[in-house]
Each structure stands twice: as C-alpha cells, then as structure tokens.
Amino acid sequence: MDSVxxxxxxxxxxxxxxxxxxxxxxxxxxNLLEHQLIIGTLCLGAESEDELNIVTLRSKNSTGNKPIPIASLRRSVLPMISISGIDCTPPVTFTLSSGSGPLYISGQYLILEEHSTSESGSEEP
Structure with missing residues (x-):
C-alpha cells in the first residue's frame, strides 16, 4: 500500500x-501545493540615506488585506533587523511606504510537495 x-x-x-x-x-x-514565504532579514544598503525607511506587508492571510508595517529602519540607528514568525501565504506585497532605500528583504520560499512511499518505506521516483 502506498501512502502520500x-x-x-x-x-x-x-x-x-x-x-x-x-x-x-x-x-x-x-496549484494544489502549499506555498509559504518566510521572512528573515530586512537590511538597508550601504548607500542608503540616514532617513526613516518603513516597510509594509500585505498578503493573502493579512487581516482585512490591509498593509501591515513590519519594519522601521534608519541607517544611523537600526540598519538591519532579523525577523522570525512572519510566514505569509502568497501573493505577498512589500511596499517601501517611507524612505528611499535601498532596502533588501530576504527569506525562504517553502513549498510542501507530495510524494508517495511504498509499504517498504522506499520512495518512488
């Protein structure tokens, strides 16, 4: 018997x-697979001005589909932030609502794929 x-x-x-x-x-x-975008780091570029940069996020699982501020960065005070616990369902829109950046956002894109295993526990191609 195969299991998924x-x-x-x-x-x-x-x-x-x-x-x-x-x-x-x-x-x-x-498609029928589960997709998640996990946000990890927001960082100002070296050439950024010393101004307030505010980033907002809007995603499929945002409350009321309204933009939510997730970071306020300033080169002289807080040029980088690591975030945990923000997992979003695409589509996800990031907006630089204040400031001119450059501001870099990084994270992980996770896809849950289904695969079958046989009764003996080996994977099928």
Missing part, C-alpha cells in the same frame, strides 16, 4: 525596494 507524505522544498529568496521600485509582489504558481 508531504516533504518541503525550500529556496532562498530576496528582493530590493528603492526610490524607483517602491513595491514588490511575490507570487507563486496556482
């Missing part, structure tokens, strides 16, 4: 927000 298990596939992901590109939307393929 889920195994994660994880890819490092990142984007840049700046004065020319204030918004970035991460999308995933529409």
């Amino acid at each position: 298990l889920e195994r994660p596939s994880c890819v490092v992901w990142g984007c840049e927000l700046n004065a020319q590109q204030k918004t970035f939307t991460f999308t995933a393929k529409e």
Whole structure:
C-alpha cells in the first residue's frame, strides 16, 4: 500500500525596494501545493540615506488585506533587523511606504510537495 507524505522544498529568496521600485509582489504558481514565504532579514544598503525607511506587508492571510508595517529602519540607528514568525501565504506585497532605500528583504520560499512511499518505506521516483 502506498501512502502520500508531504516533504518541503525550500529556496532562498530576496528582493530590493528603492526610490524607483517602491513595491514588490511575490507570487507563486496556482496549484494544489502549499506555498509559504518566510521572512528573515530586512537590511538597508550601504548607500542608503540616514532617513526613516518603513516597510509594509500585505498578503493573502493579512487581516482585512490591509498593509501591515513590519519594519522601521534608519541607517544611523537600526540598519538591519532579523525577523522570525512572519510566514505569509502568497501573493505577498512589500511596499517601501517611507524612505528611499535601498532596502533588501530576504527569506525562504517553502513549498510542501507530495510524494508517495511504498509499504517498504522506499520512495518512488
């Protein structure tokens, strides 16, 4: 008898927000697999001005689908922040609502894939 298990596939992901590109939307393929974007780090670039940079997030699982501020960064005070516990379901839109960046966002893109195992426990191709 075969059983269906889920195994994660994880890819490092990142984007840049700046004065020319204030918004970035991460999308995933529409299929029956579960997709999650896990945010890890927000960091100002070395060439950023000493101004307040505010990043907001809007995702499929945001309350009321309203933008939520997730970071306020300033080069002289707090140029980088590591975040845990923000797992979003795509599509996810990041907006640089204040400041001109450049601001880099990185994290992990997680896809839960189904695969079958036989009764003996070995994986099928």
